[in-house]
Amino acid sequence: MDGMTWVEVDQDSGFGIENLPYGVFRRDGADARVGVAIGDLVLDLAGLAADGLVEDRGWFGTGSLNPFMAAGRAAWTTNRARLRELLTDASQREAVSPHLVPVADVELLRPFEVADYVDFYSSEHHATNVGRIFRPQGEPLMPNWKHLPVGYHGRAGTVYASGTPIVRPCGQRKVAPTDAAPSYGPCLKLDIEAEVGFVAGVPSTPGRPVTPRAFRDHVFGFVLVNDWSARDIQAWEAQPLGPFLSKSFATSVSPWVVPVEALEAARVTPPAQDPAPLPYLRVDEPWGLDLRLEILVNGQAVSRPRFDGMYWTPPQQLAHATVNGAPLRTGDLFASGTVSGPRKEERGCLLELTWNGAEPLELPDGSKRMFLEDGDTVTIRATAPGANGTTIDLGEVTGTISPANC
Incomplete structure (x- = not known):
């Protein structure tokens, strides 16, 4: 058992009572519904609601977390507390057990409908390396980088569930930098980007920025993201505008959304920011996150990035994305x-x-890679410290490369 819960949970599991991430699942071809992970089981919230064990205002019987995410922080907090009660009170075991389903018996779907998608550029180490690669004779960081969280708007329609095959994209690219003109064909430099994302639940008012202090009132939780990238297409098209076709073909997200509350114990002081950010970007509490990521190619670990070194934090990203008055939407x-x-x-x-x-x-x-080959499978997973000395597992996001359709 894990801590206080009566559910059989391996002591090394990152899906204990301190986590309780939300997802959407389908079993035996039935309609999709909302569930919560506990150990190697999924707790069917629609089933609990049907038996009157949790409040449900049309939240849990749908194939999306969006209705529940839009309900707001009070509903999130109340439901989480109720789930903890049901899973720790042994007298509830008989009523709750019929709604526990082995995760191996279900299909995990994309957990929410994506309204808009924004991708930032918040690691100083990544931005510096990219600058050194493409501008070896110049300054690695562009002049604006330490003044604002640089980002671009992606395509919501190509954000896919973990496990969705990724078709190698086609487009214009120069096979060699010295080529006089571009050619058309399959991407020759297909890449991954290991990222952490957050999803908004509560919309905001058009024309009114969301302050860093209001982060918890709007953001439902965190997911893992793989922002697949066509580097050769990107190098040719991003002159001078940012990524377009090199990014819009696919982005993958993990099936479990870890609530903001579950990561409170993982918050740490982020790197010092110099120069000091403008007032709208200043955060009055530590919002770095001690997340440990791992990247696997064909089941073999190739990198273990840490999220606690990210220069720009999630509340700063949210504040910057809305400072011009652009409203948040659920999803x-x-x-x-x-x-x-x-x-x-x-x-x-x-x-x-x-x-x-x-x-x-x-x-x-012993095999070697410069970039991804057809048939390669990439998996990104992550953990974080949880309350009471536990571990929070963010799950994993995975995808396998399929041949191009040029």
Whole structure:
């Protein structure tokens, strides 16, 4: 058992009573519904609601977390407390047990409908490495980088559930930098970006920015993100505007949304910011997150980035995204940008790990990669410290590369 819960949970599981992440699942072809992970089981919230064990205002019988996310912080807090009560009070075991389903018996779906998608560029180590790769004679960081969280708007319609095959994209690219003109064909430098994202639940008023202090009132929880990237297409098209077709073909998200409350014990002081950010970006509490990521290619670990070194924090990202008055919508997804650390074994993408292909990455089985090949499977997973000395597992996001359809 895990701590206080009567559910059989392995002591090393990161899905104990201190986590209780939300997701959407389907079993035996039935309609999708909302569930919560506990150990290696899924607790069916729609089933609990039908038996009158939890409050439900049309939240849990749908194929999306959006209705519950829109309900707001009071509903989130009340439901979490009720679930903890049901899972720790042994007298509730007989009533709750019929609604526990082995996770191995269900299909985990994309947990929410994505309204808008924003991807940031918040790791100083990643931004510095990219600058050194593409501007070796210049300053690694652009002049604005330490004044604001740089980002771009992605495509909500291509945010996919973990496990969805990723088709190699096609587009214009220069096979060699010295080519006089671009050619059309499959991406030759297909890459990953290991990221952490957060999803908005409560909308905001148009024209009114969301302050860092209001982060918890709007943000439902965190997910893992793989922002697949076509580096050769990106190098040609991003002159001077940012990513377009090189990013919009696919982004993958993990199936479990870890509530903000579950990560309170993981909050740490982020890196010092110099120069001091403008007032709208100032945060009066530590909002770095002690998350430990791991990247696997074909089941083999190639990197272990840490999220606690990210220069720009989630509340700052949210504040900047709304400072112009752009309103939040339920399901807005904000990703951190590639998570990279100071050491080579902490780099969060193949662009950095292979230095744009100049230093091939040798996998533990002896094979080598400059970028992804068809058939490669990439998995990103992460953990964080939880309350009472526990571990919080953020699950994993995975995808396998399928051949191009050029």
